[in-house]
Amino acid sequence: MNPDSSERVYGEIYSSDVFLEEHERIQGPGNLPNDDLGCRRERVVAALMFSSDATHLADFGNAKAWPIYMMLGNLSKYVRSTPSSGALHHLAYIPSLPDYFDEFVAGFHPSWRSQHPHIKAHCRRELFHNIWREILSDPEFLHAYQYGFVIKCIDGIERRVYPRIFTYSADYPEKVLLATIRDKGLCPCPRCLIPKTAIQDLGTTEDWNIRTTRLRTYHGASVAAARRAIYNNGRPVRGAAVDESLREFSGVPTSNAFVDCLGSQFNPSSMLTVDLLHEIELGVWKSLFTHLVRILHAASTTSEPLVVCLDERYRRIDTFGDGGIRRFSSNSSEMKKMAARDFEDLLQCAIPCFEGLLPEPHNGDIMKLLYCLAEWHALAKLRIHTDTTLKILGELTQEFGVLIRHFRDSTCVAFSTVELPRETAARQRHDAANQSSHPSTSTATSGQRRSKAFTLATVKLHFMGDYVDQIRRFGSTDSYSTQLGEQAHSTIKSLYGLTNKKNPMQQIGAKYSRNRHFRDTERKETQETRRADHIDKHHVVAPYNDCPINLFAFVRENPMDPAKRNFISKLKGHLLGRILGREFDADMHDDFTEDDRNTVRIRNNTIFRHKTICINYTTYDVRRDCSILNPRNRRYCMVAAPESDLEVNSHPFWYAAVLGIFHAEVQHTGPRSLNLGWRKMEFLWVRWLGVEPDYVSGRNVSRLPKIGFVPDSDEFAFSFLDPAHIIRGCHLIPTFSGGRTKTLLNYEGPTEARFAGDMSEDWLNYYVNIFVDRDMFMRYLGLGIGHREGGTTSSSQVHVRESGQEDDHDMERGVIEDEEEEYLTDKEAGAGHDHDDGGSVDDSDDEDHHYDAL
Structure with missing residues (x-):
């Protein structure tokens, strides 16, 4: 801010x-x-x-x-x-x-x-x-x-x-x-007197006028008259005499x-x-997701079931954080035994999973709708709001109303949707139960799937318009x-x-x-203290030396691995740059000679591997949280782009995949040495990802940031990273519609650069999941209290490096000061929230794919 x-x-x-x-x-x-x-x-x-x-x-x-x-x-x-x-x-x-x-x-x-x-x-x-x-x-x-x-x-x-x-x-x-009030009556909202027929007008001027001018109040005299009709005159509870007093405001004869x-x-x-859990995650979003699955069933062919593709995509998504994104069930489309947190995860990861499954213009419309809802959901669940965030939330409410009505009138009518198999089974059970309890009524129970249309006549959609006012009155929704x-x-x-x-x-x-x-x-x-250990430190690596690795044996183990190319030389260059106090520039120290690098000595030529590293950071609401990184399944991290790279509308972060976590005892000799003593230095071995060239992301175009691995032909596709530069871990989702490629790492053998299940190919691109939690979202929105502006979700351009351009970026240290003693993690699962009209399917050939290296 x-x-x-x-x-x-x-x-x-x-x-x-x-x-x-x-x-x-x-x-x-x-x-x-x-x-x-x-x-x-x-x-x-x-x-x-x-x-x-x-x-x-x-x-x-x-x-x-x-x-x-x-x-x-x-x-x-x-x-x-x-x-x-x-x-x-x-x-x-x-x-x-x-x-x-x-x-x-x-x-x-x-x-x-x-x-x-x-x-x-x-x-x-x-x-x-x-x-x-x-x-x-x-x-x-x-x-x-x-x-x-x-x-x-x-x-x-x-x-x-x-x-x-x-x-x-x-x-x-x-x-x-x-x-x-009466359940699902003519005026179903418990806070205002909006008629049921106007519920679909979310975000319109008429809708706003009703919310502000026709507030619900308690009509004690009318209720008393209805009760007299029941208890004194013996009228039916839902009879005409009672209804006459209460019908106007959908009241009931209860004091x-x-x-x-x-x-x-x-x-x-x-x-x-307001109630995000039942109204949005188990209400509006569940209803939308269910109908999207119906549309996929309707658009599928016998040879290409789109729902199977959707389930496969969700299964391929990595988990994230401590319950932030959980492992998806085998068939997400069946929605079996799902809690609200599971539907929240479905929403946060929906854009890459639905992308490209339907033809245009429906694909682009759905991408816009999903992005808007995910952004609205992220804002509505913020633990701290400002006037600016509430203004954006109000604008998104209006936008979502327009998009959801367009979805109903355009996309939904283009497909003949019917009940899902589970809906048909549930209806049959309901009909059978009714028939057994009322034998005199004959109910035809058919196994045929009935037509099912998308409807906006639900009061939960109407509730979305109350969030801004409720947050202003009572504070953030998590309270x-x-x-x-x-x-x-x-x-x-x-x-x-x-x-x-x-x-x-x-x-x-x-x-x-x-x-x-x-x-x-x-x-x-x-009187136990709740303060977490090491929370004042930026990062913590376990103080153990139980996994030593001889440098030369490690390199000789698989010398053709592109990830190990110039491994020792790059490592010494990285350590020398840090010892000399140079600002990080992706280890592109062109002035270092081989003699300079040889002034760095590693005790016994041994480095020590660690399984995890804990990155502590300050969240958008001025709390302390942490990210646990490991090279197996939580490998992606983000670092701040240097000030020299932060031009107008530039991308504020760089991304890396952690291949290894190490420390070593290091000594600096030679004429520039100021201390001949041995020092412990921690470092990460990483594979860099770069921003996709000529790709526009952000709120204006409703598209997530897209990145991809730097090709191995780049000398610094693999290098080392000081843990102090890491902001936090991030969640990347493959761009499933773009497929895989071998051109980014032209090597067929076993390599440290790829992970289990991806030993022969890489995903062509990844989306940065900015909705994975509220802190991540606010870093891109740029409105975190005390944080530097991010801004990719509000900009229309990103900075990319021309092919062959020298990359002389300097990276500032990403150390975040401790602003709170208490330590509480954001598990919002919760918790908890980017595409244009033409979708974001990349039509460039693999051979012509280049990335901004950092």
Whole structure:
């Protein structure tokens, strides 16, 4: 970001707009109890954040739990997101209707047979709100809510604390319960009164006007009239008399517990937050991915099944990070037993996998759509936002609305799509279950796959337009993500295994309280620090010498290997350049003579190999994280391009594949030596990748950066790298549509340059997966706090070196200062987000392929 400018930062809920507004509100008159009107204590807000989600307790059977969790927003979200912190409290467990409920109601309700679905749904809503009414109507809580309560804080100062409900994280079915509206009614949104017919207008002016001018409020008088019609006049729950009062705003005849207890000024719709996990990853993206698979089935021929090609491409993608990108299942297109994190991985890697499978113009349209959604997803999951990032997110929301409607009207109508095999099987099971429960109704169960069209009539698409406003109000989405509640389910499930399965929720509650007491006691006794070892260092290599390699024996082992060409001479040149304090220039020290290189001595002509190296770096949100590199399956890294190479619209990074990690004891002799002592020096043996010439990437053209291995004819295709220059590891995905080639490494025998499974050919190009995590995305967007601008995603050009041009770049040191003592990794899987109209299929011949060497 520009160091001379200032922007509002959005992250924690305790620095959000809604928190600051409430803090100002409690400072006013009328907020002190009659017995303490002269109180001069500091008044502070306790931000209550709730979450609830029903879950199954076992793989078999119908045992389930419906917990309500509570967090305190005054704690940092980095603490609350750690399950072991104990910051997420079990507030209550919502019971289900008893098993005998149907039999009980059928005994006295004359219209049970015809109205039982509506009656049962109404009773579930009543039960849910009565549980909340029991919680919120506690006299002590209501007194504290109105007048605050005095707490002696850890600093010894007494403060008057006012609990306030800020957020409630839930999926759509529970949002419907909380907002007391009809599921999928005429106005299905729990936050505004948009009609169902206008949901598809995401990003339009009309859509924005509805969100801002027709906010949902609680209509207590209408609800009361509907309840009188039911309970006093015996009208059906979904009868005309009840519908007349509630239909306009899709209400239900259930009195809202939050309004009843906290007053009519409390709007339950305002506490309902967005839900990336269910709305986007398991909603919009899953729906889009499913229909893309249907299109591939429709476009396939008998001899060329495109879905098989898609599955093969996903299987070839390497894993990345600690759960960042996991190994894809054998058939990703079948979507068997996939969690939200799996769909997130599918989105982050979708562009190379779908590229070129369909003809133009559909291929180009899909590439634009996938890039826009991946970019939107990455921005929406940022852990720190600024005014600039929110502006971009708003623009992307509008763009995605245009692209998804164009996809529906152009690409989808060009293919005759039908149900997927799993959809047909699911429909048949559903029809069979209906027929068994209602024998009088005849349902024709057909094994034929029915036509299936793509639809935008889903409220989850509409929710995408709420993210910018919600982030401005409550802070970044990770603070109130439903993923926190999903993670907490593991505790309940583990405790369920310790019960006797009879009345399990009572036993789970007792065991949870006992475990919490023990955890608090243990924490007080141990006071363990959470600081990671060596986090202040830029990189860490294990201090072992258990894998020595004799230099001359290593070179003689396979002397024809192009990767070992001038291995010892290059190594000494690299070490000499570092000893003399030269800025890195890809080891192109043309002024070094052979005598100069011979002034570098390596003790016993032995280097020591290591399996891994840990690169520590500062993330975009000013945290510390690390990348683990190894030459087997996490080999790719990125370094900062030198200032001399950062021309206008140039590419900001260089890329390398790590072939080996070494250290050696080195001595410098000769007239320029300042120290004759032996020193330990660490170095990486790398194969460089260069930017594809004449290829344009970035947001303007919706294309990922494309790179490829430098041909072995280049003298410095293989060289050595100081680990201090590495920024972090990166994720590269082959450009599957471009295929493989032998011209980049013209050698048929075994070589250190290729990896298992690629011993005869290289991929012609790779895409840099800028969406692999949020830190990587922000490095290319160039808006990380305290970071140098990246900018490839916002530029339309990249810098390439002409064929045969001297490469005299100087590389700055990539050491990143330690700005935080705490160490928390970004696993966003999550977590968590580039092509033109003509696609990005490279039509150049292998023989004419050249790269910018660095």
